[in-house]
Each structure stands twice: as C-alpha cells, then as structure tokens.
Amino acid sequence: MEHLSIIEIKDLSFSYTGSARKSLNRVNINVRKGEFVVVTGPSGCGKTTLCRCLNGLVPNFYAGDLEGEALVCGLDIRKQSTGALSQHVGFVFQNPENQLFSLTVERDVAFGPENLGLSRKEIRRRVEWALKVTGIEALRDRAPYELSGGQQQRAAIASVLAMQPEIIVLDEPTSFLDPKSSKEILQVISNLNKELGITVFLVEHRLDLATRHSNRIIILDKGAVALDGPPEDVYNEEAHLIGIGLPKVTLLFHLLRHDGIETEKIPVTVEQGAEELRRILRK
Ligand SMILES: Nc1ncnc2c1ncn2[C@@H]1O[C@H](COP(=O)(O)OP(=O)(O)O)[C@@H](O)[C@H]1O
Ligand SMILES: [Mg+2]
Structure with a gap:
C-alpha cells in the first residue's frame, strides 16, 4: 500500500534507560515523500534521539521507554531490525570518521551493497553511481583518513547512498566542516533531493546555509516540537527562537x-x- 507520509511520528515519547527525563516528549511529525526537512533546536533538545528513532537505533540499540508510534516507509521502528530499516533509511553521522573504516573510499562505498548479497554487477553499478553523484570518483582509491573533512563527509554520504535509501537522515553533517565545505555538502544533499527525489531529514544548526534548500523547518525544544512550518513563518515567531542559530x-x-x-x-x-x-x- 502506498503511504501518504514516508515518516509518520505520532505522540512519540522516549526516555533512555536510567534517565528520569523524557528525551522526546509527545512528538508529532509527518513527512511526505520527497520533502527536505530541516530540524534544529538547542543542544540537548532531542535532535539526535529523534534521528536514532528513524533508523531504529532507538529502541533496538539504545534501550529505554518508548511510547507512541513511529512508522518509517510504513515500517514500525519497534518491529524492525536496524538492518531492515537501513535499506530504507540512510544515516549520516556528525563525524564522518565514525562511518568510514575501510582502506579505500571505494571499499567503504561497496561495503553496504556487499552485505545485501547483491550481484557483483549490481554492486559495481551502485558504487559508480554513488561516487559520481557525490563528486568523489577521483578519490576512490584514497584512504578515507587522509581526506579532508568535506571529502570524508561526501564519502560517508556515498556509502549510505549505495544502499539506495528512500530517506536520508543527516545529524549535523557540517559540524566538523569549514564554511566552504559545509556549503558544498548541503548542495550535494540538495541535489539528491531535487534530482533523485530522496527524502531528506537534516539536523542542522547552520540555518544560514540550510534554509535556502528547504521549505520546512522544525524547531525542537526540550524534546517537543516547538515550531514546524515554512521558514518564513517559523522565523517570524521571535519569542520561540531564543538560542536558535537563525x-x-x-x-x-x-x-x-x-x-x-x-x-x-x-x-x-x-x-x-x-x-x-x-x-x-x-x-
Ligand atoms: N545514550 C544516552 N543515554 C542517556 N541519555 C541520553 C543518551 N543520548 C542522549 N541522552 C539525553 O537525551 C537528551 C537529548 O539528547 P540528544 O538527542 O543528544 O539532543 P541533541 O542532539 O538535540 O543535542 C539529553 O538530555 C541527553 O543527555
Ligand atoms: Mg545531537
């Protein structure tokens, strides 16, 4: 069945085991296929926790008390393994070093498809495609650790793309990058959205760079959605924007x-x- 929303989060609350506080508190978010959503908010407001729900790390890897519902591509995050979800949701971390572990960029990009047990031909095709759309074909034989932060982040995105996800979730992917590389990475992400129709869920505090690519901004505060709408509307609500990098x-x-x-x-x-x-x- 075709789902109208590719992400459906309903009254979702979560507290990590051993923590008295709710890291997410009755979150409601629907994302349509093909949207480019920017999520922001002060440190500790639950952005990373929300990302972890979308790829099932919460509650499969990070245990805790989960209430409400989260469906991603129609799949219930409680009932799916992170492996099953990873074929639908690509996850790009803040620090690309956590995502790259092979001796060459090409091996890192091939790792995901190889683990899906695809044919050699299909693996080749996906690797070539992912290197091309992220603009790192020339870096294929380089060791990830000798690349610049921006190049590493492209390699991390390529390794996720090779899984051909419908959604790509990025948790502050520009944190370790200089302004120029940040701008370039956001352009790469925007192209994936515009040209390939991949749904983007981007956590970003550099709103000066991110806003031009998105027509929906979600502001989280203390684990709850404080504002959700087009930037022109959200950025009008001055009282709710304290501590936000407008x-x-x-x-x-x-x-x-x-x-x-x-x-x-x-x-x-x-x-x-x-x-x-x-x-x-x-x-
Ligand atoms: N693994 C964890 N175990 C316990 N508490 C955590 C864990 N990760 C995050 N938290 C807590 O959850 C809240 C939200 O954190 P996080 O999702 O990392 O926020 P953000 O990404 O917006 O900075 C914070 O209070 C944080 O201390
Ligand atoms: Mg975070």
Whole structure:
C-alpha cells in the first residue's frame, strides 16, 4: 500500500534507560515523500534521539521507554531490525570518521551493497553511481583518513547512498566542516533531493546555509516540537527562537522590526533581505 507520509511520528515519547527525563516528549511529525526537512533546536533538545528513532537505533540499540508510534516507509521502528530499516533509511553521522573504516573510499562505498548479497554487477553499478553523484570518483582509491573533512563527509554520504535509501537522515553533517565545505555538502544533499527525489531529514544548526534548500523547518525544544512550518513563518515567531542559530539576515530584520521597520515577510535568505531593503529604500 502506498503511504501518504514516508515518516509518520505520532505522540512519540522516549526516555533512555536510567534517565528520569523524557528525551522526546509527545512528538508529532509527518513527512511526505520527497520533502527536505530541516530540524534544529538547542543542544540537548532531542535532535539526535529523534534521528536514532528513524533508523531504529532507538529502541533496538539504545534501550529505554518508548511510547507512541513511529512508522518509517510504513515500517514500525519497534518491529524492525536496524538492518531492515537501513535499506530504507540512510544515516549520516556528525563525524564522518565514525562511518568510514575501510582502506579505500571505494571499499567503504561497496561495503553496504556487499552485505545485501547483491550481484557483483549490481554492486559495481551502485558504487559508480554513488561516487559520481557525490563528486568523489577521483578519490576512490584514497584512504578515507587522509581526506579532508568535506571529502570524508561526501564519502560517508556515498556509502549510505549505495544502499539506495528512500530517506536520508543527516545529524549535523557540517559540524566538523569549514564554511566552504559545509556549503558544498548541503548542495550535494540538495541535489539528491531535487534530482533523485530522496527524502531528506537534516539536523542542522547552520540555518544560514540550510534554509535556502528547504521549505520546512522544525524547531525542537526540550524534546517537543516547538515550531514546524515554512521558514518564513517559523522565523517570524521571535519569542520561540531564543538560542536558535537563525540566518544573520533574519536576525537583522528582527532588529529592524524592533525599530518599527516592518516587513511583510521576514527575509530568510540574503537575496530576500536585499529585495526587502530595496523596497524600504525606495519608499
Ligand atoms: N545514550 C544516552 N543515554 C542517556 N541519555 C541520553 C543518551 N543520548 C542522549 N541522552 C539525553 O537525551 C537528551 C537529548 O539528547 P540528544 O538527542 O543528544 O539532543 P541533541 O542532539 O538535540 O543535542 C539529553 O538530555 C541527553 O543527555
Ligand atoms: Mg545531537
């Protein structure tokens, strides 16, 4: 049966074994196939825990008390092994070093498909494709540990893509990268979404870079969804955005608003900010 939502999270609460606090508290999120969702929020608000639910690490690997429901590609995370889920959900970690362990990039990318028991021809095809769409064909024989952070993160994404997932979940993939590499990685992710239709669930605090690729931002606070909507709406809710790394241009227009300079819509990209300034200056 075709599911309207590729991710269906209903009243999901979770506390890790031994912890009195709920790391997730009645979370409700539906994601449609092909969406690009950015999730952000202060440190400790539950972003990583939410990602772990999507690939079944919670509750299969991290034990605890899980209430509510989470269906990913129609599969109940409680009833599926992480292995079964990994064919649908690719997971990219904050630190690519945790994801790369082979002697060459090519071996790392081939690892997933080899474990699926696919034919050699199909493995080849997937490896070539994954190296190509992440732009690292030239790095195939290099050792992952001698690559730059940005190259490593591309290799990590390629190794996940070789599994041909429907969803790719990325937990702060730019944390260890400089601004230029961060921008490039987000562009790679955006292309996967736009050109291949892969659903993207991206946890990111660099909203200045991420916002232009997404039309949906979810703000988590203390394990609960505080805001969920288009950036233009979410970034308007100043009172709920304390501690969030908003785009500088949005902050600028929040300040101007305090001076009585109103905009119809709060700018979320520098281009929109420039447009808004031209309009104000023309008046
Ligand atoms: N493995 C774990 N065991 C116990 N508590 C954890 C574990 N991982 C995270 N937590 C707790 O869950 C809460 C949410 O953490 P996390 O999901 O890592 O937040 P974020 O990724 O937004 O920083 C925090 O209070 C954190 O201390
Ligand atoms: Mg985290």
